[in-house]
Amino acid sequence: MNWRTLIEDVCDIIYPPANTCIFCNQQGELIVPYSMCEHCWDTLPFTKPPLCDICGKPIDSDKLRICHDCAEYSRSFVKAGAVLEYMPSVHETIYRYKYKGHSELAKPLGLLMAHVVSRVAWPDMDVLVPVPLYYERLRQRGYNQSALLARYMGYELNLPVLDKALYRCRDTKAQATLGRAERRANIAGAFDVKDAKDIKGKTIMLIDDILTTGATADACAQALLVGGANAVYVFTLATGVLK
Structure with missing residues (x-):
């Protein structure tokens, strides 16, 4: 502590x-x-098997190892996981936390994420890296919801948090308004590494609030790998459900 x-x-x-x-x-x-x-x-809809071996989303059959999205699109991250399925019972709390200024929810949600991730068979992580916000959006919101979650996870897991390792080098449209292909095009090249020596050779856990198509996580992971990271894993509070 x-x-x-x-x-x-x-x-x-x-x-x-x-x-x-x-x-x-x-x-x-x-x-x-x-x-x-x-x-x-x-x-609450805590994630449980069967899950995609790559993106961690719930899948319909024990016989499948990966979902159709991960079969169609190559991923820059090794594996992703989440605490909850992004269902209506989860949406309202995340919405209040993310858009209504309830930053105090970061502590219980971040500690819940730490509780769950510590019970999953992950490789040893070197650092936690939150998905960054564009500076104008950060100014408007007042806080980065992913960075706050990572902070409390780091406290609990005794892992350093590099909240300045990544930055958004350009603004993007809100991903929630876009389809799968549009999300990938919208976010491509939107992230860069601030100081490569901070992440070189490290196994990184990327932290975000929600994983939907995985386009944002992919773009962040790609930037981290180009910057010299050894491998990137992803953990989020919630994950979208495949349709």
């Missing part, structure tokens, strides 16, 4: 957080430190 975590824990004692579940908004006894009620813990 570092000094920032200690200060936050002391603040939680002096100013206790609202006794409200971050997913269903019901008051009552919560599972600490995830600020989640037992009902949501039991009923």
Whole structure:
């Protein structure tokens, strides 16, 4: 535990957080430190096998090893995983966190991500790298949701977080408004490495809030590999469900 975590824990004692579940908004006894009620813990769509061996999305058959997207498109990252399927019960919480200024949700969500990822058979990671925002979007939002998640994951997993390793070298359209092919074209070449010596030879876990088509993760991973990273894995709070 570092000094920032200690200060936050002391603040939680002096100013206790609202006794409200971050997913269903019901008051009552919560599972600490995830600020989640037992009902949501039991009923939320946590990812479970069968999953694509590459992107980590749920697939329909135990006989399949990879989904049709990963069969069609080569990936720059080795493997991706996520805590939750991006279903309606998950959408509202992520939307509040990402777009409505509720940065306080970063701590329980980031700790939940750390809890889940520590139970998956990943290779040893050297560093966590969050997906960056373009500077204008960061100024408007006030925080990078992926960087905050990575920060709390790093605290819990005792891993360094390189939140300046990647940067967006150009602005892009919002990915949510685009189709699969458009997403890949929109995000291609949008990222670059700030200082290659920070990532050279390292095995990196890229952190983001949602993985949909994987286009953003691919573009980030490609930039990191070009910059000298050994390998890139991806972990997100939620993953889209294949249609």
